[in-house]
Amino acid sequence: MNELILKFLNEESTSEETKQVIEWVKASPENAREFARTSSLNGQLRMHLHSSRENRAALDLEPALTETRAEAEPSKVIRMPKLTFGIAAGIAACFALLLTLLLMPLGKPVAQLVQNVDAEWIGKSISEASLLNPQTLKLKSGIVSLLFNSGVEVTLEGPAEYEILSVDKTKLHSGILAAYVPPGAEGFVVDTQALEVTDLGTSFGITADEEGVDVAVFDGEVEVLPANSSVKQSLTEGQSARLQHGGELERVEIDVAPFMRLWPVATGIVSASESFQFARPWPPLMRMTKDDSKIMVYLEKRSAPLEEDLVVNAVDPGRYPSLGNNETIFLEKGTVVRSHLLQFNPATNGPEGQRLRHTSGEIRFANPIIALIFDTEKLTASDFLSKMKTPIEPFARGLETSPEDYVTLSSDRLSLVLDLQSVAKGWDQIRVILAPDVAQQVVKGE
Amino acid sequence: MENAQAIEFTRQWTRVQSNLFAYISSTVYRFADAQDVLQNTAVAALKKFEDYDPDRPFVAWALGIARFEILQYLRANSNDRHDLMDEEFLTQVAGGYQDCQREIDDRQHSLAECISKLQERARKIVEYRYADELKSGAIAELMGLSPGNVSVILNRSYQALRECIDNRLEAEANL
Numbered sequence: 001m002n003e004l005i006l007k008f009l010n011e012e013s014t015s016e017e018t019k020q021v022i023e024w025v026k027a028s029p030e031n032a033r034e035f036a037r038t039s040s041l042n043g044q045l046r047m048h049l050h051s052s053r054e055n056r057a058a059l060d061l062e063p064a065l066t067e068t069r070a071e072a073e074p075s076k077v078i079r080m081p082k083l084t085f086g087i088a089a090g091i092a093a094c095f096a097l098l099l100t101l102l103l104m105p106l107g108k109p110v111a112q113l114v115q116n117v118d119a120e121w122i123g124k125s126i127s128e129a130s131l132l133n134p135q136t137l138k139l140k141s142g143i144v145s146l147l148f149n150s151g152v153e154v155t156l157e158g159p160a161e162y163e164i165l166s167v168d169k170t171k172l173h174s175g176i177l178a179a180y181v182p183p184g185a186e187g188f189v190v191d192t193q194a195l196e197v198t199d200l201g202t203s204f205g206i207t208a209d210e211e212g213v214d215v216a217v218f219d220g221e222v223e224v225l226p227a228n229s230s231v232k233q234s235l236t237e238g239q240s241a242r243l244q245h246g247g248e249l250e251r252v253e254i255d256v257a258p259f260m261r262l263w264p265v266a267t268g269i270v271s272a273s274e275s276f277q278f279a280r281p282w283p284p285l286m287r288m289t290k291d292d293s294k295i296m297v298y299l300e301k302r303s304a305p306l307e308e309d310l311v312v313n314a315v316d317p318g319r320y321p322s323l324g325n326n327e328t329i330f331l332e333k334g335t336v337v338r339s340h341l342l343q344f345n346p347a348t349n350g351p352e353g354q355r356l357r358h359t360s361g362e363i364r365f366a367n368p369i370i371a372l373i374f375d376t377e378k379l380t381a382s383d384f385l386s387k388m389k390t391p392i393e394p395f396a397r398g399l400e401t402s403p404e405d406y407v408t409l410s411s412d413r414l415s416l417v418l419d420l421q422s423v424a425k426g427w428d429q430i431r432v433i434l435a436p437d438v439a440q441q442v443v444k445g446e
Numbered sequence: 447m448e449n450a451q452a453i454e455f456t457r458q459w460t461r462v463q464s465n466l467f468a469y470i471s472s473t474v475y476r477f478a479d480a481q482d483v484l485q486n487t488a489v490a491a492l493k494k495f496e497d498y499d500p501d502r503p504f505v506a507w508a509l510g511i512a513r514f515e516i517l518q519y520l521r522a523n524s525n526d527r528h529d530l531m532d533e534e535f536l537t538q539v540a541g542g543y544q545d546c547q548r549e550i551d552d553r554q555h556s557l558a559e560c561i562s563k564l565q566e567r568a569r570k571i572v573e574y575r576y577a578d579e580l581k582s583g584a585i586a587e588l589m590g591l592s593p594g595n596v597s598v599i600l601n602r603s604y605q606a607l608r609e610c611i612d613n614r615l616e617a618e619a620n621l
Contacts, residue, residue, distance in 0.1 A: 003601055010575065011475045011527070012582060012597075018527055022535045029541060035472070036542030040550040041608060042576075043468030043480075044557055049577035050477050124482060124522060131485070135478040 002038055009042045109133050110167040111154075115145035115366050117265055119158065136163040139175065143265045145366070150185040151303070152199075154178070155266035178205045178259055178266040178281070180302055181220075194243040198223040202237075203302075205259045205281065212244035216254050218281040224249065238282055256280050267299040268338065268366045268434070270414070275361030276342075292346045293359050295418060300339040300386040303436040309333050310385075311378050312371035312433065317411045320372065321399055331371055337433050338367060339385045344420040344428040360419040365434055368413040373431040374399040382431055397427040455495045458504040459488065465505060465550055466512050469543045473516055473531055477579060483519050487512045505547050509540040553611045560610035568603040575600060 001024065007013040008021040025035045109131035116128045119142035126137065132146065139158030146154045149167050156162055160175020171191040181188045181199040188199045190206055194213040197206060202220025206213060215224055221236045226249045233249060235241055240254040259266075264278045272278075277294040310331045314320050331337065346357035373382050375398040399405035399420070405428055408417040420428045466487060471480040491498075491511050498507055513536045520528040543550070564572060567589070574585045582600070586593040 002605075006601060006604060007597075009472060009475075010581070015526060015530075018530055022530055022532075025542075026535055026538050029538070029545070032538045032542030033545050034542075035539060036469075036546045037549065039472035039539075040465070040468040040543070040546070041553065041557075041604070041611070043471040044464065044550075044554050045561075045572065045576045045607070046471055046477055046480075047464060047467055048557055048561070049573055124479075124519070133478055133481050135482075 001034070005035060005038045006042070009039055109149075110164060111146045111148040113144055114147045115155075115265055115268075115270065116142070117144070117270070118142040119144045132164060134164050134166060136161060136173075143262050145265055148185070148188075150188065151182040152185045152188045153180040153266070153302075155262050157262040172206055172208050174208050174210075176205070176207050176258055176262060178218075178262055179203070180266070182303055194227055194245060195249065196225045196227070198225070198232075200234075203281070204235075205256070207258050210245075212242060212247070214240065214242045214252070214255075214258075216240040216256065216259070216282070218256075254282060256282055264297070267297075267340070269297065270364040270366050272297070272363040273361035275359050276363055292357050294344075295359060295361060295363075295420070296343045296345070297363070298341040298343070298386070300341055300431075301337060303336055303338050306331060306333050306335050306337060307384065310335075310337075310371075310373075310382055310433070312373050312382075313375055313378060314372045314409065315370060317409045317413060319406055319408045320374065321401060321405070329371070331433065336436050337370070337385075338436055339434065340365075340432045341386060342416075342418065342430045342432060344418075344422055346422050356421050358419075358421045360417075362415055362417045364415045365432070366414075367434040367436060369409055369416070369432055370413070370435045371433040372407065372409060372416075373433065374407060374429070379429055379431055385431065397429045399428055399430065451495065455492060459491065459508070462505045462508050462547070464554060465543060465547055466508055468550065469509060469540065470512055470516055472539060473536065474519055475579075479519065479523075483512070483515050486518075487515045490515065503544070506540075506544050509543055513537065513540050552615055556611045556614040557607070560607050560614070563610060564603055564606065568599055568606075571596060571599050572603050 001021075004013065004017055004021055008018055013021065021035075025032050111132045113126055113128055113130045113132060116126075119125075120140040122138035122140050126132070126144075137144075137156070137160075139156055139160045139162070141158040143155060143157050146156070146164075148154070152168075154162075154170070155178045157176040160177070161173035162175065162177065163171040163173065165171060168185070168187055169189045169191070173193065177190065179188065179190060179199065180203045181201055183201055186199060186201045190197045190199075192206065192208045192213045194208075195215070197204065197215055200221040200223060202222055203218040204220075204222050205216045205218065215222065215235060217235045217237055217239050219237050221234060223232045223234050224241055225232045226243055229249070233241070238254055240252050241249055242252045243249045256263075259281050260278075263281050264272065266281075267278070269278070275293060275295055276297055277291065279296060279298045310333075312329050312331060314322075315329055342363070344357075344359055373379055377398075379397050399407065404419075405421060406417075406419040407430055410416070416430070416432065418430070422428050463484070467480065467484050470483045470487070471477070474480040474483050487508070491508055494511070498504070513533075516536055517533060520531055561569065561572070571585055571589065574580045574588065575582075580588070582593045582596040585591075586596045589596065591599075
């Protein structure tokens with residue numbers, strides 16, 4: 001019987017043999033015990049050999065999901081309490097942490113599902129905050145974002161089939177993908193049926209369907225190795241290549257249109273009302289879009305330590321600009337931040353341009369907002385966060401109290417409600433500083 | 447969940463986790479799927495832990511939750527093979543696991559050393575089977591053997607491992 005049980009356990013038994021094993025087990029508790037003895041050794045072998053293989057593959061892993069930063073100098077700073085979040089988020093974090101601990105001996109999860117926008121799955125569904133071991137994700141529709149332990153961010157738009165092989169190797173069988181690879185995680189590979197893309201520190205997109213594969217580089221550089229060749233080719237920012245099945249790799253003009261739907265999610269936006277418009281993945285903030293009703297959203301920094309102290313306008317939930325608080329608030333040098341610039345810049349010129357334009361809307365981020373910058377002086381002083389070259393230096397770019405502009409930071413620190421008014425020559429800008437993780441601390445100076 | 451309860455859960459869970467995984471993987475073949483089912487079991491058990499009656503063995507309670515999660519998986523991934531595995535079968539297997547828990551735990555400690563005692567070729571084949579989840583046909587191709595040959599080597603390796611583990615347990619018992 002043992003041989004038959006082994007065939008059963010390894011999915012090699014015929015239908016008849018499978019029935020035979022099942023009936024035999026049901027026949028007596030002693031048979032069930034013997035089945036348990038045999039199958040447990042089988043299961044232990046699986047677990048042991050899988051874990052040792054995964055642990056070997058993960059030796060170079062940094063636990064980037066829980067980055068901590070060095071303690072700051074104690075002088076002249078008043079520490080504020082750690083950010084507090086909703087109870088639900090806290091419970092979710094507890095579960096995630098506990099599960100990480102519980103599942104440790106089985107091999108480390110290599111990524112986490114961090115955002116789920118209307119995702120429908122083929123087969124088992126995966127919920128937000130799930131830890132992911134190597135496996136194939138089959139997304140029927142919707143958009144999801146994954147954060148790998150190395151810090152690599154991958155956003156997928158369904159229908160898509162995406163295979164996670166390890167922390168640094170994945171395969172896109174079909175669908176649309178955008179990846180961001182932070183410094184230190186270079187070498188992240190996205191393989192496809194037609195070609196393999198190795199990242200050299202960058203942001204890029206891939207579309208894969210039955211006709212072939214397109215690769216577009218938004219920032220940095222990637223190496224492309226066609227499946228039918230041993231010659232690697234390098235693609236840099238703004239370049240794109242296509243390989244149709246059975247054809248040769250050809251350079252094509254970059255087309256970011258396929259990535260426009262997933263791009264907001266890829267940059268950490270959960271939702272936004274219609275008044276918001278998202279900058280394209282490429283070219284990078286080349287010109288300042290003008291629009292009478294839209295608020296443009298530009299991604300500035302993905303995740304980088306501040307090279308100098310950053311003076312900000314607000315760190316607490318509430319409505320701004322507010323009167324009466326003149327203390328200097330700053331984020332310490334070394335704080336790891338993500339930043340977005342929101343901008344309302346009406347288009348109409350001429351006498352009509354003097355008329356006030358009004359817009360409003362709400363935008364929700366995946367990461368907590370730790371600070372807002374909205375006065376001209378502080379915006380200019382924090383421009384080092386942006387690659388953007390402002391073509392004309394506006395006389396005023398911040399929020400004014402006349403005409404009245406308002407921004408409200410929600411108590412969970414994830415949403416901003418904007419109510420902005422401007423004339424054609426004026427700009428309303430808000431720099432939104434976000435935490436890359438929940439362990440960030442906000443520091444208030446004297 | 448209070449801290450003390452979370453600690454108690456972790457303590458209990460850690461003790462039975464590998465047993466649960468073995469139970470799950472006796473019916474869920476793919477490793478990644480078995481891990482998912484284990485994870486779902488952990489989440490469900492954690493959520494229901496307040497209802498757990500400490501006078502009952504934790505392993506029996508957790509096996510019951512795992513049985514439910516396996517059934518969900520088998521139904522969601524229905525095929526001829528999965529359809530044959532009904533609740534009665536899973537309940538009977540869970541009973542076997544509960545009865546043999548101690549024995550199964552003891553065996554696990556000797557596993558690594560016994561694997562290292564397998565001959566090179568047998569170890570390679572065992573790795574292909576259990577770490578890479580390859581079928582006998584695929585292993586045969588990689589090793590330049592016939593599929594029948596691979597099955598024989600796998601069966602013998604399995605028996606050798608079981609004997610090695612039994613001998614070690616016996617030796618420890620006689621100490």
